[in-house]
Amino acid sequence: MTEQTQSMALAVPRGSASLEAYVRSVNSMKMLEADQEYELAKRLQTTGDLQAAKQLIMSHLRFVVHVAKGYSGYGLPQADLIQEGNIGLMKAVKRFDPDVGVRLVSFAVHWIKAEIHEYVLKNWRIVKVATTKAQRKLFFNLRKAKTRLGWFSDEEVSMVAENLGVSKADVTEMESRMAAQDPAFDLASDNDDEDTYSPSFYLEDQSSDLASQIEQDNWENDAQARLFAAIKTLDERSQHILQARWLDEDKTTLQELAAEYQVSAERIRQLEKNAMNKLKACMEI
Structure with missing residues (x-):
């Protein structure tokens, strides 16, 4: 079997014509004799021979197709059912013990059906x-x-x-x-019936929480009002320093204020710090 044929077998196509070609391809692959299967499984078990694993998988892909056809009544894509079954087959090959005395097909059927069952249950409803x-x-x-x-x-x-x-x-x-x-999550685009509802109508709009927005606005307004009330408790010089240093659009430097009041920049920094502490104390009341 060529590498191109092997790659084609592991990738299940979705189109109907391509799927038919895939089925023909896997059905053309030779089944293994019992002694061949045992030898390949033993090589995989003892040496981890990936080529042996691939031969075991390829020779049983036709069986996956056969099992997957039994689930065609669920309205799910046949290609997906086969693909899930192939995953089950690969898991079975990895765990297969040839010394137990059963053929791989008997062991793998449970793994193949388990993967298809899981897929059906997740997607049918x-x-x-x-x-x-x-x-x-x-x-x-x-x-x-x-x-x-x-x-x-x-x-x-x-x-x-x-x-x-x-x-x-x-x-x-x-x-x-x-x-x-x-039920459909959203209404059809051509449905203009005002009395028709869909589940999407009942979901909360997380981007527009009116209650939280009002609460935030009230908190900001209250904090601003208390801040200006606290500023009015300061002496005129302290108010001016805070205004110039923090509230004006064009901030004033310590050196500029020191020159205005004819004191050192360190003294302006001390006055600013004292004013901040007084504001903090007022705001915490």
Whole structure:
């Protein structure tokens, strides 16, 4: 098998024509004999031979396609189902022990289905229909048991419950979950009905919190009012120094104020510090 063919096999295309070509490609790959499979698995187990791992994966890709077809009724892309199954196959190859005495295909089927199950459950409904292990088992078994689009009759519910070993209430609840439709988050662009609502109408607009904005404005106004009231308690010189040093648009330097009051710059700094301490004390009252 060439490297180009191997790369093509691991990347599942999405287009219908390309997917058909992919399926033909993997179906053309030779299946391994039992002794070949054992030898490759042993090489991988003992030496970590990645080429052996690749041969084991490639020879079983057709089986992944076969399993993935069984999940085509969920409305999910077949290419994605196959891709998830391939991930399960790779996990199985990594954990496969050839000395146990079973073929890789028997061991890998559980890993392949587990990955596809997880993908189906995550994508088939926005609201999860199955959250526990028991619900997941019931979900997939119930999908297989449904042979028509309508609801089960009481007799059919009883029959399914008996066959699956669960209660009638469990069957009815799961059927209801599966039949539920996820509402559109936003209205369609052509919907102009004023009486129509969607979930997006009920979300809080985090960018416009009116209550918080009013609270912030009130706090700022109160703080500003208390600041100017505190400034008025200072003597005229201290008020002028603070005004010139902090409140005017064009700030005045210590040297300029020292020249104006004919004192040292250090004295202006002391007066400024004392005025600041008095303001702080007033603001904390």
